[in-house]
Amino acid sequence: MMVDGSLNKEQAEAASWSGSHLLVLAGAGTGKTKTIIARAQFLIENSSSPERLHILTFTRRAAAEIVERVKLKLGDRSKGLRASTFHSWCMQTVRKQPKLFGCSEHTVIDREDQLYIFKILRSASSSAKDARLPKAAALCDLYSFVRNSNSSLREYIEAEQPKLLELFSSVVDIMKCYEARKSQKNYLDYDDILDIVATQLAENFQVRDIIGDMYDEILVDEMQDTNPLQWKLINPLLEHIRFFCVGDDAQSIYGFRGADFKNIHSFTERVAGASVMRLSLNYRSTQEILDISNWLLSESVYPYDKNLIAARGLGLKPVLRTFSSEWSESRWIAEDLLKHHANGDPWKENLILTRTAYSGRTIEMSLVEKKIPYKFVGGTKLFESAHIKDLLSAVRIIANPLDEIAWIRYLTLWEGVGDVTAGQAIEAIALTESLKDAISILRKHQRLAPDSINILEDAFIQVNVSAMITTCFKGMQGTLENKYKAQNWEKRSQDINVILQLSSKKVSLSDFLNEYVIDPLYVTEPTLSDEDDKVTLSTIHSAKGTESNRVYIINVTPGAYPSTRSYGSEESIEEERRVLYVALTRAKNELIMTRSGYFSEASASATMPTEYSRYFLTTLPENMCQVVDERYEGAATESQTLHTLEKPGIGIRFE
DNA sequence: GGCAATCTCCTTTTT
DNA sequence: GGAGATTGCC
Secondary structure, eight states: OOOOSSSSSSHHHHTTOSSSSSSEEEEETSHHHHHHHHHHHHHHHTTTOOEEEEESSSHHHHHHHHHHHHHHHHHGGTOOOEEEEHHHHHHHHHOOOOOTTTTOOOOEEEEHHHHHHHHHHHHSSSSOOOOSSOHHHHHHHHHHHHHHOOHHHHHHHHHOOGGGGGGHHHHHHHHHHHHHHHHHEEOOOOHHHHHHHHHHHHHOOHHHHHHHTTSEEEEEGGGGGGGGGHHHHHHOOOOOOSSEEEOOOGGGGGGTTOOOOGGGGGHHHTTOOOEEEEEEEEEEOOHHHHHHHHHHHHSSSSOOOOOOOETTTOOOOOOOEESSHHHHHHHHHHHHHHHHHTTOOOGEEEEEESSSTHHHHHHHHHHHHHTTTTTHHHHHOOGSSSHHHHHHHHHHHOOTTTTTHHHHHHHHHHHOHHHHHHHHHHTTTTOSSSSSHHHHHHHHHHHSHHHHHHHHHHHHTOOOOOHEEEEEEEEHHHHHHHHHHHTTHHHHHHHHHHHHHHHTTOHHHHHHHHHHSSSEEEEEETSSSSTSSEEEEEETTTGGGGOOEEEEEEEOOOTBBBBBGGOOOOOHHHHHHHHHHHHHHEEEEEEEEEEEEOOOOOHHHHHHHSSSSGGGGGGGOOSSEEEEEOOOOOOOOOOOOOOOOOOOOOOOOOO
């Protein structure tokens, strides 16, 4: 019963746990991943075969890393160990035994596709002209949130948007139509993938026994971010499979997807026979970085009960740097990166964090300008980029001729065909399940170019996935080149090679299409050799679970932390605090926060609408950070302390 | 007049 | 990169 000697006492105790279900409450940097790896190693060495374990993580990246690290320890003995996201695990489960779930060939649709359907249904609604009816995107989010939080539409609307009750029946109609459309077209959205498995497990004993018998233990990473839909998946299995869960309430940042960080506190009530353990010593960061992280949480109205202590001791003070514009902000970061690289630091030791993918674009331009190699995690995903969607629309049609979203995208690519013509064509083949029949109907359509139809016919008879894609690409090349000639066609056309490489291993067309919708690849991410030395640019959400020697958090500005979008409730503002907390605790040795604009600490907070939403850094104690203001002439490297702070508004509330 | 092509503004977080 | 408004073509 040996465990890895490099573990501390708490980690070793968790890894060699012999009781029933366990929740390991692990603060940032306390060795969460290491403990999961050690647990897998322990089980494989002592009791389980690798294929009877499964590790659930939040990203493909984390999953791959864990499997890789177990393999380093155990070599071939870890063969068969799998880790995946919840979604991808459900998809694999369905694919392995489609009969158990009553579904075989399906097209997985992403958010953009969902929005397309909601847009059509919204405009067809009798309340379409009513300004009170939410936009398609809001309807889509509403639908998804209700499912993920396992509440009813009425309950949710009553609690959160009571005004919308006036249009309740219209909203219900739209959502019913959405569900009908999905089943008619063989579409599965992200939530369906979980729901199909969760519902079948909950309702069907036979399925529960079969799946339950497949595993000894499931290890769940980032437990604080699981939502009620994911719990619905886990619950029926608790009697069959042991769960080993790891999480940190202070790092819960998926409330918008139905996760409730308080759930982790009631773990032992929700899971019969469960125990809880804690990991408290931080091995990642220096004490100065933890001081500011601890301070941020201590300012919260919630009792997080977190005070991280650095095993590594003291280091450098974090830096807060203010610039006059986002351009000077991003230029400074690029120059700082160059400076450190010239001193011998590899690029890959740097992580740049942003709240939104959009705000990463300015820094991205500076990196390109200075020729600094980087990858953007959370930026554009390869399968979501326009040219790939264009190409794959043809492939989607072949995989599922009922796929109207693919049809409209494909048909409107060609010159002289717009929404209306494509809409008519789709109408004509709406119920045609065979591609052959659809093609012969469309041949008679006058506005459609014969070439565009021939391509589909040619691709259809190819023997494998790559050959189909090659055929489609050859036929579409000229059209795509014309469409993207002003937008980097040279670079875009290279992506076809990536697509072909990915597809060469796939036997089934829909497996290939679905896999990368569920587990995305990023455009700037090198597909096969990601050992490359690159700076990482990432949204904070996508950076969860990672760490880096030097971390830049950009745009730490009033309005961004907390985001103006979160002003509605204290709960959502507190989630923003945790987002910043996650960002701070990624840093091992150097933490640099940057921001831009003209504001003073006092005015920053004064513009906030209510008493509880203040700019997080307003009350930052003087000695916690090195503060540099580069906004004014000649201001350059002098370090300054903060201005006199506004006295915090304490006391009772009268109204 | 109907439809396609083009231009301008805005951008939460993810599977 | 997309939504929505506007322009311009048949």
